Amino acid sequence: MTAKEHTYLGVPVKKPKVAFFEFTSCEGCQLQLLNNEATLVDFLALLNIVNFREAMSEQSDDYEIAFVEGSITRDDEAEQLKEIRARAQTLVAIGSCACFGGVNQLKNRFNDLAWVKEQVYGSHPIESREAMPLSAIVPVDLEIYGCPIKKEEVERVVTNLVLGKSIDYPKYPVCVECKANHNVCLFDLGQPCLGPITRAGCDAWCPSNRLGCWGCRGPAEKPNVRQLRQIMHEHGFSDEQMLDRLECFGGFGQYVSELKSASKE
Ligand code: SF4
Ligand code: SF4
Ligand code: SF4
Numbered sequence: 001m002t003a004k005e006h007t008y009l010g011v012p013v014k015k016p017k018v019a020f021f022e023f024t025s026c027e028g029c030q031l032q033l034l035n036n037e038a039t040l041v042d043f044l045a046l047l048n049i050v051n052f053r054e055a056m057s058e059q060s061d062d063y064e065i066a067f068v069e070g071s072i073t074r075d076d077e078a079e080q081l082k083e084i085r086a087r088a089q090t091l092v093a094i095g096s097c098a099c100f101g102g103v104n105q106l107k108n109r110f111n112d113l114a115w116v117k118e119q120v121y122g123s124h125p126i127e128s129r130e131a132m133p134l135s136a137i138v139p140v141d142l143e144i145y146g147c148p149i150k151k152e153e154v155e156r157v158v159t160n161l162v163l164g165k166s167i168d169y170p171k172y173p174v175c176v177e178c179k180a181n182h183n184v185c186l187f188d189l190g191q192p193c194l195g196p197i198t199r200a201g202c203d204a205w206c207p208s209n210r211l212g213c214w215g216c217r218g219p220a221e222k223p224n225v226r227q228l229r230q231i232m233h234e235h236g237f238s239d240e241q242m243l244d245r246l247e248c249f250g251g252f253g254q255y256v257s258e259l260k261s262a263s264k265e
Contacts (some may be wrong), residue, residue: 018062019051023077025070028148030096036151060155065090071097071131073105085138100250104131105260147216170200171221192237197223218251225255239263
């Protein structure tokens with residue numbers, strides 16, 4: 001073994017060249033990575049980072065893994081994403097914006113996008129079209145969910161990626177983690193919550209802080225949306241209130257349509 005080799009449990013591992021990119025986003029997901037000071041040094045030691053605008057000024061087009069944050073709302077973003085895809089062996093979408101369109105896709109609900117643009121930007125000549133997830137433009141190898149992403153989950157996913165281990169996510173809903181944290185259910189405190197149908201993995205971040213889940217991680221496996229609708233009704237919440245949450249991050253597309261149809265019955 002040479003002095004330059006990096007090891008994990010005594011086994012030499014190759015540090016992949018990694019690049020981070022952002023499109024239409026608040027950059028909060030990238031900031032999450034940098035915030036984790038307790039484990040940041042160990043995490044970075046696994047990677048050879050060649051591009052990370054929030055953390056360094058050097059840039060390179062030579063990378064194996066690309067982490068991409070943000071949704072696509074302009075033609076030049078779509079072109080740049082295609083270039084990143086062509087260079088990277090593995091493309092990872094990070095955060096709800098990249099995975100589902102995120103809060104940016106809320107504007108897609110309006111029929112007249114020109115009107116939306118005028119309300120936000122006035123007469124400034126800014127291009128901004130329908131917000132799309134990365135997968136609408138290029139194939140995506142991995143998705144890391146959340147708004148923002150949970151840094152512990154990213155570190156686990158990245159470590160497994162580097163070590164060639166399998167990567168999986170919880171299939172069960174947020175309620176499982178919420179109960180494990182011994183929280184009082186927010187429905188009993190008069191708040192709506194999408195925890196019963198949302199993919200876990202955030203350790204019930206919002207309910208543990210007395211806020212109902214808004215579904216930023218998208219649907220759990222086989223979500224029972226009809227049952228949640230019944231629970232919402234029993235607690236005095238309307239279909240419109242449930243739809244507001246389901247539509248917020250863009251991960252529940254098919255279920256939004258189903259609920260809209262059920263509302264008309
Ligand atoms: S997913 Fe949320 S935190 Fe991450 S970039 Fe989008 S808006 Fe920001
Ligand atoms: S607060 Fe939300 S996540 Fe927690 S048990 Fe109730 S419905 Fe489930
Ligand atoms: S509780 Fe829901 S909205 Fe909050 S972080 Fe978890 S999945 Fe996202």
